[in-house]
Amino acid sequence: MTVQLTQSPVAESPLASVEAIISGLAGVGYIASRRIATALFMAQHLSKPVLVEGVAGVGKTELAIATSTLLDLPLIRMQCYEGLDESKALYEWKYGKQLLYTQILKDRMGESLAGAHTMEAAMDRLHGMGDMFFSEPFMEPRPILKALQSENGCVLLIDEIDKSDEAFEAFLLEVLSAFQASIPEIGTIKAKIPPLVFLTSNNVRDLGDALKRRCLHLHIPLPDASLEERIVATRVPGVEARLTRELVAFVQSLRGIELRKVPSISETVDWARALVLLHAGALSTDVVRETLNVLLKYEQDIVAIEPKLNELLSRAAEVGGGE
Amino acid sequence: MASSPVQATMEEFIKALRASEVRVSPAEAIDAHRALMEIGYGDRTLVRDALCITLAKSETEVDRFDEVFDAFFSRDAFRQEARPQRPDGEDGAPSGAAESPGDLPLAQMLLDGDTISLNQAMEAAARRARSTDVRLNTQRNLLSRRILDEMGLRELEELIQRLREMGMPRDEGLADRLAERREALFEEASRFVDRQMMLYASETGRRMRETLLGQTKLTGVEPEDMRQMEALVKRMARRLATRYARKRHRADKGKLDVRKTIRKSMGYGGVPFNIVWKTETIEKPKIVAICDVSRSVAAAAQFMLLFLYSLNEVIEKLEAFAFSDRLIRVGDILENEELDAAIPSIIKKIGMRPTDYGRALVDFTELHRADLDRQTTVIILGDGRSNYSNPRLDIMREISHRARAVIWLNPEPETYWGQGDSRMDEYKRFCSVAKVCNTLNQLERIIEDVLRTYMPR
Numbered sequence: 014m015t016v017q018l019t020q021s022p023v024a025e026s027p028l029a030s031v032e033a034i035i036s037g038l039a040g041v042g043y044i045a046s047r048r049i050a051t052a053l054f055m056a057q058h059l060s061k062p063v064l065v066e067g068v069a070g071v072g073k074t075e076l077a078i079a080t081s082t083l084l085d086l087p088l089i090r091m092q093c094y095e096g097l098d099e100s101k102a103l104y105e106w107k108y109g110k111q112l113l114y115t116q117i118l119k120d121r122m123g124e125s126l127a128g129a130h131t132m133e134a135a136m137d138r139l140h141g142m143g144d145m146f147f148s149e150p151f152m153e154p155r156p157i158l159k160a161l162q163s164e165n166g167c168v169l170l171i172d173e174i175d176k177s178d179e180a181f182e183a184f185l186l187e188v189l190s191a192f193q194a195s196i197p198e199i200g201t202i203k204a205k206i207p208p209l210v211f212l213t214s215n216n217v218r219d220l221g222d223a224l225k226r227r228c229l230h231l232h233i234p235l236p237d238a239s240l241e242e243r244i245v246a247t248r249v250p251g252v253e254a255r256l257t258r259e260l261v262a263f264v265q266s267l268r269g270i271e272l273r274k275v276p277s278i279s280e281t282v283d284w285a286r287a288l289v290l291l292h293a294g295a296l297s298t299d300v301v302r303e304t305l306n307v308l309l310k311y312e313q314d315i316v317a318i319e320p321k322l323n324e325l326l327s328r329a330a331e332v333g334g335g336e
Numbered sequence: 337m338a339s340s341p342v343q344a345t346m347e348e349f350i351k352a353l354r355a356s357e358v359r360v361s362p363a364e365a366i367d368a369h370r371a372l373m374e375i376g377y378g379d380r381t382l383v384r385d386a387l388c389i390t391l392a393k394s395e396t397e398v399d400r401f402d403e404v405f406d407a408f409f410s411r412d413a414f415r416q417e418a419r420p421q422r423p424d425g426e427d428g429a430p431s432g433a434a435e436s437p438g439d440l441p442l443a444q445m446l447l448d449g450d451t452i453s454l455n456q457a458m459e460a461a462a463r464r465a466r467s468t469d470v471r472l473n474t475q476r477n478l479l480s481r482r483i484l485d486e487m488g489l490r491e492l493e494e495l496i497q498r499l500r501e502m503g504m505p506r507d508e509g510l511a512d513r514l515a516e517r518r519e520a521l522f523e524e525a526s527r528f529v530d531r532q533m534m535l536y537a538s539e540t541g542r543r544m545r546e547t548l549l550g551q552t553k554l555t556g557v558e559p560e561d562m563r564q565m566e567a568l569v570k571r572m573a574r575r576l577a578t579r580y581a582r583k584r585h586r587a588d589k590g591k592l593d594v595r596k597t598i599r600k601s602m603g604y605g606g607v608p609f610n611i612v613w614k615t616e617t618i619e620k621p622k623i624v625a626i627c628d629v630s631r632s633v634a635a636a637a638q639f640m641l642l643f644l645y646s647l648n649e650v651i652e653k654l655e656a657f658a659f660s661d662r663l664i665r666v667g668d669i670l671e672n673e674e675l676d677a678a679i680p681s682i683i684k685k686i687g688m689r690p691t692d693y694g695r696a697l698v699d700f701t702e703l704h705r706a707d708l709d710r711q712t713t714v715i716i717l718g719d720g721r722s723n724y725s726n727p728r729l730d731i732m733r734e735i736s737h738r739a740r741a742v743i744w745l746n747p748e749p750e751t752y753w754g755q756g757d758s759r760m761d762e763y764k765r766f767c768s769v770a771k772v773c774n775t776l777n778q779l780e781r782i783i784e785d786v787l788r789t790y791m792p793r
Contacts, residue, residue, distance in 0.1 A: 031382060047381060047382075047385055048385045048388070048389070051382060051385035051386055051389060052385075052389045054374075054375075054386075055371055055374070055386055055389055055390065058374045059367065059370055059371060059374070059390075061367070063389075064393075066394070066395060108603075108604055108609045108610070109603070109604065111609070112604045112607060112609070115607075216395075222359070222361075222393075225393040225394075226361055226363055226364060226393075228393075229367075229389045229390055230389060230390075230392060230393045230394070230397075230398075231389060232394075232395050232398050
């Protein structure tokens with residue numbers, strides 16, 4: 014029998030279908046729900062940015078990072094804050110370099126103007142030198158411009174857009190809808206390959222309708238127990254299945270209680286890591302009491318939980334042992 | 337214009353979303369169509385997710401979207417291609433229909449128990465009857481009647497009539513069966529209309545009620561509307577606060593900040609590349625609210641306090657006071673207690689007693705005189721009825737002198753001001769604004785004017 018070496022079919026793009034995205038993201042350690050995967054799929058096929066909302070620690074930023082790993086594209090990240098403006102987001106002139114050039118120019122000025130006898134001729138020559146101070150070599154690209162200029166496309170993460178000012182939001186509109194930016198001195202710079210854009214928001218303030226309309230919207234809720242178990246199992250190597258079930262059940266029950274800050278996925282993962290480090294095989298009252306500060310970030314919350322600890326734990330143990 | 341069934345369905349779905357207050361712009365509708373073209377209609381979950389991502393733009397909208405999607409596509413409209421609709425020309429009498437009622441599609445469908453076709457016929461009829469335009473509960477019966485007519489009810493009844501007239505036992509039996517199924521059809525139609533009402537009219541109805549509530553006198557609100565009123569007041573306070581509580585920087589172009597410019601130019605050998613303009617930080621507004629909770633304004637006090645409570649949640653520097661014969665600070669109560677507890681506890685503490693404006697003003701100066709400055713706006717909510725005691729106009733003068741503005745909102749109509757024990761016409765002189773405020777709409781408009789005009793900016 015002759016073995017025919019067939020060329021394996023051209024490797025499918027990781028974003029070819031929703032299923033491919035789910036398994037691809039799982040491969041880089043991000044367990045995505047169907048809705049998350051669908052959002053990514055639509056973002057790719059409609060060339061639209063995705064606005065990701067959800068409480069802190071639910072995996073918004075992680076999604077962008079995982080996507081960039083999956084696609085093997087560079088991740089360009091821009092953290093937003095109050096007062097962020099286009100000189101920090103888009104471009105800035107290299108003043109130092111411009112200054113150096115003026116010095117050089119001053120020295121050479123005599124030479125270049127040597128042939129000019131009249132004032133007009135000298136002026137003409139000066140004009141001929143062009144606006145070299147305001148050209149690309151003197152430009153310092155900031156994250157957004159970098160994303161537009163990148164050769165092979167990239168993943169652009171605009172983190173916590175809700176922390177920026179409204180003016181900045183308006184500035185982003187051009188970038189988000191047309192993937193281009195206008196620089197007065199140079200002109201319009203258009204993206205070679207439209208980057209995959211993620212914007213994240215914690216809902217510190219309501220975003221404008223104009224921005225929302227230009228984006229696909231993805232709200233990541235706190236996960237249900239089975240999804241969270243899979244997340245913990247993926248993110249924390251060496252954690253036993255039984256402990257995972259128990260700790261997830263415990264965290265899920267905490268979310269039902271009125272707390273100042275309910276633990277989200279990142280806290281669950283941190284806690285699981287802590288428990289593995291402590292070699293805890295199961296949840297005991299002592300271990301939980303000692304590590305509760307990993308899960309709950311406010312003193313009041315810890316105080317509120319302590320009296321109920323035994324009850325919550327016994328219920329969690331039932332879930333853990335029951336299966 | 338002929339549009340494909342899928343497109344028609346999408347249009348209706350978007351209409352249903354809009355009726356449930358998911359805002360869908362034309363651009364987003366186009367996105368949704370493009371998304372559907374990418375993914376097809378085969379996978380229900382995928383369709384749902386894709387539409388949700390393109391159409392719902394906030395957490396609440398996602399919830400509403402899921403609700404509408406479930407209600408809307410419970411009809412499986414996407415699965416089947418809509419078949420040709422009822423052929424025209426059914427008006428002719430189905431002569432000799434004794435054997436089969438075949439030329440009347442409705443009768444045939446009923447006899448066959450073909451629910452799928454019946455559903456589709458009902459959809460089509462509803463579309464012709466413009467069921468998505470329903471707004472009011474009272475239109476319910478009319479609409480279901482119209483849909484049934486469109487489906488050919490009249491012809492069906494004629495058929496039954498004729499069958500009975502024939503008098504043959506077999507025809508009788510057929511007529512009975514048809515009549516029985518007709519009843520079922522009635523029920524089905526009214527269920528269908530209920531669903532349509534839920535999809536297209538529930539929100540509109542609510543909005544209409546809210547509009548009405550906005551115009552109702554605060555003193556005359558029905559107890560069952562209280563909850564909704566609370567929600568309205570809260571939303572109003574939030575709306576006002578997002579607009580005014582922001583800290584604003586403004587670049588005051590034209591004034592060079594020499595010191596900062598020179599400092600910045602150090603790096604470039606003294607060449608001022610970075611020019612710094614002076615900016616002004618705008619201070620957050622300071623508001624002092626004084627609320628009358630005495631017997632004479634009992635009904636309105638509830639809302640004044642509610643408004644105070646909501647305002648306290650959103651404006652940082654709010655000092656709140658309440659009084660009837662004496663005046664106390666209520667900031668702590670507003671701050672620390674839940675809404676349901678805060679208002680009764682204030683009323684219990686200080687309310688429902690005869691008013692003494694003079695006394696209350698004295699208390700106020702003792703408690704707060706030092707903090708009154710040109711950044712402070714004082715809002716007084718009350719009727720100005722002082723039970724013939726000394727109104728202490730001198731204190732009022734001092735307050736108006738020290739504060740940036742004094743706003744007086746009075747639930748009584750202006751013709752009553754100065755009548756009987758009302759000293760409103762005298763107090764009025766010391767106010768920047770004194771207005772009647774007896775409906776939510778008035779309250780909002782006035783507060784908005786106040787914030788716009790008298791806030792430091």
